[in-house]
Structures are given as structure tokens and as C-alpha cells.
Amino acid sequence: MAKRVLIIGNGIIGLSSALAALRSGFDVTVLDRHAEHIENCSYGNSGMxxxxxxxxxxxxxxxxxxxxxxxxxxxxxxxxxxxxxxxxxxxxxxxxxxHRDQVAAGSELLKQMHLASRELYCQWQDQGIDCSxxxxxxxxxxxxxxxxxxxxxxxxxxxxxxxxxxxxxxxxxxxxxxxxxxxxxxxxxxxxxxHLNPAQLIGSLRKKIDSLGGKFVYGQHVVGWDEQAGQIRAVRTLKGTFEADEFVLSTGVWSDGMSKPLGLKIPxxxxxxxxxxxxxxxxxxxxxxxxxxxxxxxxxxxxxxxxxxxxxxxxxxxxxxxxxxxxxxxxxxxxxxxxxxxxxxxxxxxxxxxxxSPDGLPYIGRTSLVRNLVVATGHAMMGVSLGPITGELVAQILLGKPTSIDLRHASVDRFRE
Ligand SMILES: Cc1cc2nc3c(=O)[nH]c(=O)nc-3n(C[C@H](O)[C@H](O)[C@H](O)COP(=O)(O)OP(=O)(O)OC[C@H]3O[C@@H](n4cnc5c(N)ncnc54)[C@H](O)[C@@H]3O)c2cc1C
Missing domain, CATH: 3.30.9.10 (D-Amino Acid Oxidase, subunit A, domain 2)
Structure with a gap:
């Protein structure tokens, strides 16, 4: 049976991760507190x-x-x-x-991610994920x-x-x-x-995910984790609990507060x-x-x-x-x-x-604190641009494969004291 992956957050990062995870053979559910994407950052942005x-x-x-x-x-x-x-x-x-050295390292990471995403957007367009x-x-x-x-x-x-x-x-x-x-x-x-039309992109991604068998659960506001000894069993929402084998945290600006009960520090x-x-x-x-x-x-x-x-x-x-x-x-x-x-x-x-994030780089990867959580967030003013490759990287991490881009500088634990 395919491993169940629960993706929390219905923005560009959650949806890109859902698409790549589905294509990698996972059983994927995307959960969000809202039904409409107009209420997140991925809708009315500049689409560049x-x-x-x-x-x-x-x-x-x-x-x-x-x-x-x-x-x-x-x-x-x-x-x-x-x-x-x-x-x-x-x-x-x-x-x-x-500091200059840190900026240089970050620039190399961003360059690789932007160019890889650009390539993926061209492929998506050919695969019917239309975003103009x-x-x-x-x-x-x-x-x-x-x-x-x-x-x-x-x-x-x-x-x-x-x-x-x-x-x-x-x-x-x-x-x-x-x-x-x-x-x-x-x-x-x-x-x-x-450039692209971000609202159209989100709509097309949802359709594609749906056609590949991905599930959506809306109106579920996550308020806590059911976690023991570094393993999450379920997330708790205001209306119920949702179990899975793997969890992806892609709740944009709310990810910091959401991850604190797990002991993470993603400022x-x-x-x-x-x-x-x-x-x-x-x-x-x-x-x-x-x-x-x-x-x-x-x-x-x-x-x-x-x-x-x-x-x-x-x-x-x-x-x-x-x-x-x-x-x-x-x-x-x-x-x-x-x-x-x-x-x-x-x-x-x-x-x-x-x-x-304080260094302008995303957080992508696992944390040493929780075994079955992948974090994908902190994309600042570049979430559209870095979305598709972030999704691919999340899927590679879920599969336990080495990532196609070195994610050292995007480490989830880099600000833990
Ligand atoms: C004016 C403006 C212009 C921009 N232009 C560009 C651009 O040209 N190119 C570019 O690359 N980027 C641009 N950006 C940045 C880009 O929009 C963001 O980086 C991106 O949308 C972030 O996506 P996300 O998926 O991380 O977060 P979001 O889109 O915010 O999605 C997070 C989701 O998590 C859900 N959520 C949060 N908390 C909970 C909870 N407790 N339970 C359940 N669900 C929860 C939310 O409802 C939301 O749907 C722009 C941003 C702005 C503001």
C-alpha cells in the first residue's frame, strides 16, 4: 500500500509538493483551513x-x-x-x-532553484497545467x-x-x-x-492533483500535533484528527507558530x-x-x-x-x-x-526532532518562482533519495540554538 502523505497548506508550495509526491507514488491529501485559495499569498501575487x-x-x-x-x-x-x-x-x-560569504552561498542555491523551476514550469505547461x-x-x-x-x-x-x-x-x-x-x-x-497568471496556476494545479487521485480537505484549521517520541501520528484540527505516515508543513507565514509545539525553530x-x-x-x-x-x-x-x-x-x-x-x-x-x-x-x-526567513532562504527538508515531517516554507517574495522545484525536492526527501540540489543552506534546523 502506498504511504499516506498529509500536506498542510494549499498554497503554491503545498500544491507543488502534492503534485510531485503523487507522481512519486504516494497517497496524497492536501489539507487547508480555507476552501478558497484567494485567502493565501499564492493567489494575487505578481506571478513572476x-x-x-x-x-x-x-x-x-x-x-x-x-x-x-x-x-x-x-x-x-x-x-x-x-x-x-x-x-x-x-x-x-x-x-x-x-555577511558576504553567506550571501554568495545563498545566491548559488537560489540560482539553481529558480532555473530548475523555470524548466519545470515549461514542462507543466506542456503537460496541461496551464498558467499562461x-x-x-x-x-x-x-x-x-x-x-x-x-x-x-x-x-x-x-x-x-x-x-x-x-x-x-x-x-x-x-x-x-x-x-x-x-x-x-x-x-x-x-x-x-x-511571468504567469498565479490564480490560474493554482486552479490548474488543483485540477491536475485531483485527476491524479490526490484528495483535498478544506475548512480544517490545524491546532495541534499528535506526536510521541519524534513521530507524528496525526494532526488535530478544530473538527477532528487526520492521520498519515508522512506530514509536509507548507503553511507559509504561519509555519513558524505551527511548528513551535514540535520544538522546531524556523523564524x-x-x-x-x-x-x-x-x-x-x-x-x-x-x-x-x-x-x-x-x-x-x-x-x-x-x-x-x-x-x-x-x-x-x-x-x-x-x-x-x-x-x-x-x-x-x-x-x-x-x-x-x-x-x-x-x-x-x-x-x-x-x-x-x-x-x-531572516536569511532570505527557504526552509526545505527534515528536522532532527521529528522523523516523519518535511518542512517546505519561507520562500518570501519568491514562492511562485521556487515552487515547482521545492515540490520536486520534497518528493525526493519523502522517497529518501539524495536531493538533486544541495539543500545545506536551506536546512530546517539552521537557526536552532
Ligand atoms: C504583493 C506580492 C507579490 C508577489 N509576487 C511574487 C512573484 O512575482 N513571484 C514569486 O515567486 N513570488 C511572489 N510573491 C511571494 C509569493 O506569493 C509567496 O512566496 C508564496 O505565495 C508563498 O506560498 P506558500 O504556499 O508558502 O504560502 P501560502 O500561499 O500563504 O499558503 C499557505 C496556506 O497554509 C494554510 N494554513 C495556514 N495555517 C494553517 C492551519 N493552521 N491549518 C490549516 N491550514 C493552514 C493557509 O490557509 C494557506 O492556504 C509575492 C507576494 C506578494 C505579497
Missing amino acids: VVPSHFVPIAQPGVISQGLRWMRDPESPFYVQPRMNLDLIKWGMRFYMST LSTRGLLMLCNSAHGLEEEAALAQKARELGIPASVLDARETAALDPNITMKVQGSVYYQKDC MQPGKGYSLTLPDPVELPKVCSILVEAKVAVTPIGSALRFGGTMQLGELNESIDPRRLAGILKSIPQYMPLFKPSHFEGIEPWVGLRPV
Whole structure:
């Protein structure tokens, strides 16, 4: 009889893991507290697959930039200053992770994972897991000479790692996407980056999992573990218990709290972000882009155009800060002058909570504390991009095989004191 695997969390990470586990011969159930995927982070995000994002968020210089942003209420980054021990410890670990050697090791891991996922998305598309994948690349649009200089230096590092990246002047940038009027100094073009429709992706994955015999259990909020001597027998929800042979914890930003009763330490902070989708934009680019100085992502999704941004750390709620939204809206015409803040009147913002680890790397693997648990979480701003390969790695771990990517730096126990 096939081993029973219970996957907790119905986001991109849980679903990718479910697909790979089913294909590896496991009997798979996905459990979530909600029925609808609109209530998780995997739904309204910017849908980018980003080998360009090979540098972990904890990197040299990021703290001083963050402190400067903290003074501006419309800036793309904010941490609510407060005396919270978890947040303080997280901040200290973040600081320690900005060491150059650690960033270099993290970059190698992220590069391998992004490129492997990109490959898998192309295969999924061919296998009928439709997510409107577009492989046209991504433009890092810069509206300042300093921004372009920094992006050009990063492009050089990308090329050294084997990620193609070209620095373009304003004319070359305009020629690459004639569909959109741009006011920029130049850009870096990452041809391996892609974009997709995240809601469609989640829907297609669910259908595929269903067709392969995977089961879904919704409306079950996990509140505890039935564990003895390092072996989990079942999870307890508000309505009952669910037994399995193996458990996969992929509950995004909630994974830290969920794993504490088992003795795990997977520090995580919520990184709140927003997206706004114009159903009928004045112009529709062909290529997705990032407005570099403003840290706003722009994604064509069918005939609509989505703008995503902001990183508000430490707020585990879905309240909306109108000043941050105003910051996003103000920045768009500085790069795309035909767009006006008035175009967004009546557009409902979407809120998502990114699961952010202190070193910007995911947690993937088993823990030394519990034999039959695999953790797959902490993908921060890259869960879509790293999802498919995370699923494959989870399945390899469940099978007891060596993983196809060295996961040393994604170890689940790396922050245990
Ligand atoms: C504005 C914005 C733009 C983004 N753009 C991109 C992008 O372009 N590319 C990219 O790669 N990433 C992007 N991201 C990040 C990406 O969305 C996340 O990394 C990803 O969605 C995380 O997926 P997940 O499966 O780990 O978590 P989630 O999608 O949050 O899923 C976790 C699931 O666990 C369930 N759960 C939690 N607790 C319990 C419990 N106790 N019992 C039962 N179920 C539980 C939840 O209901 C939820 O369904 C963006 C994020 C934001 C906010």
C-alpha cells in the first residue's frame, strides 16, 4: 500500500509538493483551513519566475537602505518598531546573514532553484497545467543613473553565475517592448525570467492533483500535533484528527507558530505586500518589469495589468496602509507616464503575507526532532518562482533519495540554538 502523505497548506508550495509526491507514488491529501485559495499569498501575487532574483534579501547595504526608507511613509519598506522578542531575534539573524560569504552561498542555491523551476514550469505547461506562462523575460527599469549603475553591477554578477543579463539604454529598452511608453534611463533585461497568471496556476494545479487521485480537505484549521517520541501520528484540527505516515508543513507565514509545539525553530516574519490589477489598462506591456527604485512589479496577466509592491515586515494581519498604496500609485507614472493614479479609483487592493526567513532562504527538508515531517516554507517574495522545484525536492526527501540540489543552506534546523 502506498504511504499516506498529509500536506498542510494549499498554497503554491503545498500544491507543488502534492503534485510531485503523487507522481512519486504516494497517497496524497492536501489539507487547508480555507476552501478558497484567494485567502493565501499564492493567489494575487505578481506571478513572476525570477532567476534575476538570485541575491537573497539579506544582503550587504540593505539595512542602511531600509533605515532610510523607514522615514518615508510612502516608501516600499517598513517595519513597525515594537518590543517583540521574535522580531528582535529575527532582525539580529537578518543582520548576521548579510555577511558576504553567506550571501554568495545563498545566491548559488537560489540560482539553481529558480532555473530548475523555470524548466519545470515549461514542462507543466506542456503537460496541461496551464498558467499562461510567458517566457519573454523581465526588464529591470531604472529611472536614475545611480539605479542603472547598481543594476548593471548586479547584471555582471548574474552573468558570472551563468544567468544571462543585458544592460540596455533607454532606446534599446523601448525597442524591447514597443507596447508601452517608458520614461527610463535604461534597464537590465533578464531573458530567462518569465511571468504567469498565479490564480490560474493554482486552479490548474488543483485540477491536475485531483485527476491524479490526490484528495483535498478544506475548512480544517490545524491546532495541534499528535506526536510521541519524534513521530507524528496525526494532526488535530478544530473538527477532528487526520492521520498519515508522512506530514509536509507548507503553511507559509504561519509555519513558524505551527511548528513551535514540535520544538522546531524556523523564524519567520510576515512581509505584507499589495497588488492592484487594472482590468483595462491604457497600455499593456508584453514583458513584465520591475520599477527598480520604487520596488514595484508590473505584470501583464491576460488583458489586465497588475502592479505589486511594498514590504511591511512584522504585521500578521491583512489591514491595508493607504500611504503605502499611495506610494505605489505615485511611482508608476515616473516610469510609465501614461498611467495616472486616477486609473486606480475603485480598484480593490489585494493583500498577501510573504513568509520571510531572516536569511532570505527557504526552509526545505527534515528536522532532527521529528522523523516523519518535511518542512517546505519561507520562500518570501519568491514562492511562485521556487515552487515547482521545492515540490520536486520534497518528493525526493519523502522517497529518501539524495536531493538533486544541495539543500545545506536551506536546512530546517539552521537557526536552532
Ligand atoms: C504583493 C506580492 C507579490 C508577489 N509576487 C511574487 C512573484 O512575482 N513571484 C514569486 O515567486 N513570488 C511572489 N510573491 C511571494 C509569493 O506569493 C509567496 O512566496 C508564496 O505565495 C508563498 O506560498 P506558500 O504556499 O508558502 O504560502 P501560502 O500561499 O500563504 O499558503 C499557505 C496556506 O497554509 C494554510 N494554513 C495556514 N495555517 C494553517 C492551519 N493552521 N491549518 C490549516 N491550514 C493552514 C493557509 O490557509 C494557506 O492556504 C509575492 C507576494 C506578494 C505579497
